[in-house]
Amino acid sequence: xxxxxxxxxxxxxxxxxxxxxxxxxxxxxxxxxxxxxxxxxxxxxxxxxxxxxxxxxxxxxxxxxxxxxxxxxxxxxxxxxxxxxxxxxxxxxxxxxxxxxxxxxxxxxxxxxxxxxxxxxxxxxxxxxxxxxxxxxxxxxxxxxxxxxxxxxxxxxxxxxxxxxxxxxxxxxxxxxxxxxxxxxxxxxxxxxxxxxxxxxxxxxxxxxxxxxxxxxxxxxxxxxxxxxxxxxxxxxxxxxxxxxxxxxxxxxxxxxxxxxxxxxxxxxxxxxxxxxxxxxxxxxxxxxxxxxxxxxxxxxxxxxxxxxxxxxxxxxxxxxxxxxxxxxxxxxxxxxxxxxxxxxxxxxxxxxxxxxxxxxxxxxxxxxxxxxxxxxxxxxxxxxxxxxxxxxxxxxxxxxxxxxxxxxxxxxxxxxxxxxxxxxxx
Ligand code: NIG
Ligand code: FE
Numbered sequence: 001x002x003x004x005x006x007x008x009x010x011x012x013x014x015x016x017x018x019x020x021x022x023x024x025x026x027x028x029x030x031x032x033x034x035x036x037x038x039x040x041x042x043x044x045x046x047x048x049x050x051x052x053x054x055x056x057x058x059x060x061x062x063x064x065x066x067x068x069x070x071x072x073x074x075x076x077x078x079x080x081x082x083x084x085x086x087x088x089x090x091x092x093x094x095x096x097x098x099x100x101x102x103x104x105x106x107x108x109x110x111x112x113x114x115x116x117x118x119x120x121x122x123x124x125x126x127x128x129x130x131x132x133x134x135x136x137x138x139x140x141x142x143x144x145x146x147x148x149x150x151x152x153x154x155x156x157x158x159x160x161x162x163x164x165x166x167x168x169x170x171x172x173x174x175x176x177x178x179x180x181x182x183x184x185x186x187x188x189x190x191x192x193x194x195x196x197x198x199x200x201x202x203x204x205x206x207x208x209x210x211x212x213x214x215x216x217x218x219x220x221x222x223x224x225x226x227x228x229x230x231x232x233x234x235x236x237x238x239x240x241x242x243x244x245x246x247x248x249x250x251x252x253x254x255x256x257x258x259x260x261x262x263x264x265x266x267x268x269x270x271x272x273x274x275x276x277x278x279x280x281x282x283x284x285x286x287x288x289x290x291x292x293x294x295x296x297x298x299x300x301x302x303x304x305x306x307x308x309x310x311x312x313x314x315x316x317x318x319x320x321x322x323x324x325x326x327x328x329x330x331x332x333x334x335x336x337x338x339x340x341x342x343x344x345x346x347x348x349x350x351x352x353x354x355x356x357x358x359x360x361x362x363x364x365x366x367x368x369x370x371x372x373x374x375x376x377x378x379x380x381x382x383x384x385x386x387x388x389x390x391x392x393x394x395x396x397x398x399x400x401x402x403x404x405x406x407x408x409x410x411x412x413x414x415x416x417x418x419x420x421x422x423x424x425x426x427x
Contacts, residue, residue: 008048008049008416009046009047009048009049009050009387009415009416009417010046010047010048010068010069010070010416011045011046011069011070011071011072011387011413011416011417011418012043012044012045012046012064012066012069012070012071012072013043013044013046013072013074013079013389013391013413014043014057014060014061014071014072014073014074015041015043015057015073015074015075016039016041016042016043016044016057016074016077016078016079016391017040017041017074017075017076017077017078017395017396018038018039018040018042018078018079018395018396018397019038019039019040019042019043019044019054019078019079019381020036020037020038020078020079020080020081020361020381020397021036021037021038021039021042021054021081021380021381021382022036022037022080022081022361022362022365022366022379022380022381023037023380023381023382024037024366024375024380024382025375025376025380025382026366026370026375027296027298027325027366027367027370027371027375028325028362028366028367029293029296029323029324029325030293030320030321030322030323030324030325031320032362033320033325033326033358033359033362033363033367034356034358034359034362035358036358036361036362036397038397039054039055039056040056041056041057041058042054042055042056042057042079043055043056043057043060043061044060044079044381044387044389045060045064045069046387046413046415046416047416048416049386049387049415049416049417050384050385050386050387050415050416051381051382051383051384051385051386051387052383053383054381054382054383070418072391072411072418074391076394076395077391077392077393077394077395077410078391078392078394078395078396078397078399079381079389079390079391079392080149080361080365080381080389080390080392080397081365081366081378081379081380081381081388081389081390082149082150082151082152082365082378082388082389082390082412082413082414083148083149083150083151083342083364083365083368083390084150084151084152084153084327084364084365084368084369084371084372084374084378084379085145085150085152085153085154085329085330085332085340085342085364085368086153086154086185086277086300086327086329086368086369086371086372087154087156087255087277087279087300087302087329087330087331087371088153088154088155088156088329088330088331088332088333088340089155089156089158089159089189089331089332089333089334090138090141090142090145090153090155090332090333090340091126091134091137091138091155091157091159091169091172091173092122092125092126092134092137092159092333092334093122093125093126093127093128093129093133093134093137093159094121094122094124094125094126094129094334095334095338096117096118096121096122096334096335096338099112099117099118099121099335100338103309108309109261109309109335109336110232110233110261113193113233113234114233116196118193118335119158119159119192119193119335120193120195120196121335122159122334122335123159123160123161123165123193123195125159126159126160126165126169127160127162127165131168131171131172131175134168134169134172135172135175135176138155138172138173138176139176139179139180141332141340142176142180142182143180144340145182145332145340145342146180146181146182146412146414146419146420147407147409147412147420147422148340148341148342148343148407148409149342149390149409149412150182150340150342151181151182151183151378151388151389151390151412151413151414152182152183152184152185152368152369152372152374152378152388153182153183153184153185154184154185154186154187154225154329154371154372155173155184155185155186155187156186156187156188156189156192156227157169157170157173157186157187157188157189157190157192157223158189158190158191158192158193158227158229159192160190161190161192161193161194161195161205162195162213163212163213163216166188166190166213166217167213167216167217167220167222170186170188170217170222170223171222173186174186174222181414181417181419182414183378185224185225185372185374186222186223186224186225187223187224187225187226187227187255188213188214188217188222188223188225188226188227188247188252189226189227189228189229190209190213190214190217191205191206191209191227191228191229191235191239191240191243192227192228192229193229193234194234194235202235202236202239203239206235206239206242206243209243210242210243210246214226214243214246214247214250215250217250217252218247218250218251218252223252224252224253224372224373225252225253225254225255225276225372226243226244226247226248226252226253226254226255227254227255227256227257227279228240228243228244228256228257229257229260230256230257230258230259230264230266230269231257231260231261231262231264231266232261232262232264236264237264237265237266237269240256240266240269241269241272241273244256244269244273244275245273248273248274253275253276253373254270254273254274254275254276255270255275255276255277255278255279255300256269256270256275256277256278256279257279257280258270258278258279258280258281258284259278259280259281259282259283259284259285259288260280260281260282260283260305261282261283261311262283263283263284263285264283265285265288266278267281267284267285267288267289267291267292268285268287268288268291270288270292270297271288271291271292271295271297274295274297275297276297276298276370276371276372276373277297277298277299277300277327277371278292278297278298278299278300279300279301279302279329279331280300280301280302280305280314280331281299281300281301281314281315281319282306282311282312282313282314284299284314284315284319286318289315289318289319289322289324290322292319292324293319293322293323293324294323296325298325298326298327298367298370298371299314299319299324299325299326299327300326300327300328300329300371301313301314301316301319301326301327301328301329301349301353301363302314302328302329302330302331302337303328303345303348303349303352303353304330304331304337304339304341304344304345304348305331305336305337306348307344307348307352308336308337308338308339309336309337313348313352313353314353315353316349316353316354316355316359317353317354317355320355320359325367325370326355326359326363326367327363327364327367327368327370327371328345328349328355328360328363328364328367328368329345329364329368329371330342330345341405342364342407342409343400343403343404343405343406343407343408344405345364346360346364346400346401347401347404347405349363349401350401351401357397357398357400357401357402358397360400360401361397361400365379365380366379366380367379386415387413387414387415387416388413388414388415389412389413390409390411390412390413391409391410391411391412391413392408392409392410393408393409393410393422394408409422410422410423411423
């Protein structure tokens with residue numbers, strides 16, 4: 001019995017002051033985002049990595065033979081679903097600390113890009129890096145995310161802008177998915193910037209991606225999603241439509257970096273194409289927001305990027321009041337947002353975007369899962385879902401935004417196994 005079974009994803013977490021279930025198998029829209037379905041004094045049972053029962057401790061523990069399980073006593077602690085960071089660019093070579101100091105002196109993100117820096121800088125370094133180097137860097141970054149309670153992450157390519165490097169990034173993420181506790185959803189973002197040799201011939205670059213790169217990505221099954229940076233001076237709405245329609249015909253689901261710096265109508269395009277999410281949305285129009293609410297395209301908001309670029313925050317309150325499903329994600333990348341900090345994300349969403357603590361938790365769990373099409377298998381503590389959970393060192397989810405900028409995740413559980421235990425580390 002015992003050890004073998006115990007290490008096999010059989011786990012009971014009992015006596016949680018709050019078992020924050022986020023119950024549901026679909027994205028939560030508008031006012032639904034406020035209900036976290038909290039069970040006081042709750043217990044969850046995970047078997048073979050899958051959640052088998054969820055309820056009040058007294059009921060669940062009655063007649064349960066605990067000998068086949070590892071048992072965690074979560075007395076005075078809140079237990080939540082593992083967080084889903086549904087928008088990151090975590091595979092890249094090199095850093096851009098120098099550009100950050102230029103921005104502190106008043107240069108804008110787009111100015112730096114227009115002068116040949118920005119994404120192009122990271123492209124150069126990523127092209128030079130070997131797959132193994134990208135994997136080593138990626139592993140360290142995933143470890144950091146895991147310690148913040150992230151159990152599923154989306155990662156984008158987009159620092160290659162050519163066949164070989166885009167593929168190298170996606171394969172590196174696939175290898176990491178197999179090797180690391182965090183599950184990785186991959187996105188092909190070949191249209192992240194215009195490479196130097198195509199400047200002035202953006203249409204030609206889109207055709208290159210469609211002819212040479214997209215088919216390889218799709219046939220080798222290297223990505224679930226296709227994304228594009230639809231932005232003034234990068235790719236137009238028409239160019240975005242052209243690439244994304246082709247991606248859809250290859251079976252990829254669609255995402256868009258939409259209305260981030262300039263209002264372009266990227267939000268409307270996301271709705272028109274049935275994108276699974278539209279991301280950033282700092283300048284999304286009222287009409288675009290109302291249409292997202294009607295169609296169910298998830299509005300993925302990235303407040304750490306707005307903070308870091310000193311741009312206005314997306315209108316989260318207006319979106320939720322109009323019935324949108326809002327997800328929150330870090331946008332971790334070496335340029336606009338060099339941060340994977342979940343605590344900072346919670347604080348910015350609540351303090352600056354008018355989201356409640358409940359809405360923010362929904363946005364980082366079930367709605368993050370929905371932005372990845374995984375709402376049936378992760379994002380809530382429901383029977384049949386993966387046993388992915390975080391245990392806080394405090395009795396309530398309300399401490400997440402309240403403890404500003406500080407990690408209050410004590411343990412992280414992935415498929416019923418303890419993968420982070422900060423108590424142990426501290427000895
Ligand atoms: O989401 N806006 C485009 N892409 C990223 C930034 C990438 C970078 O600067 O390296 C973003 O902000
Ligand atoms: Fe991004």
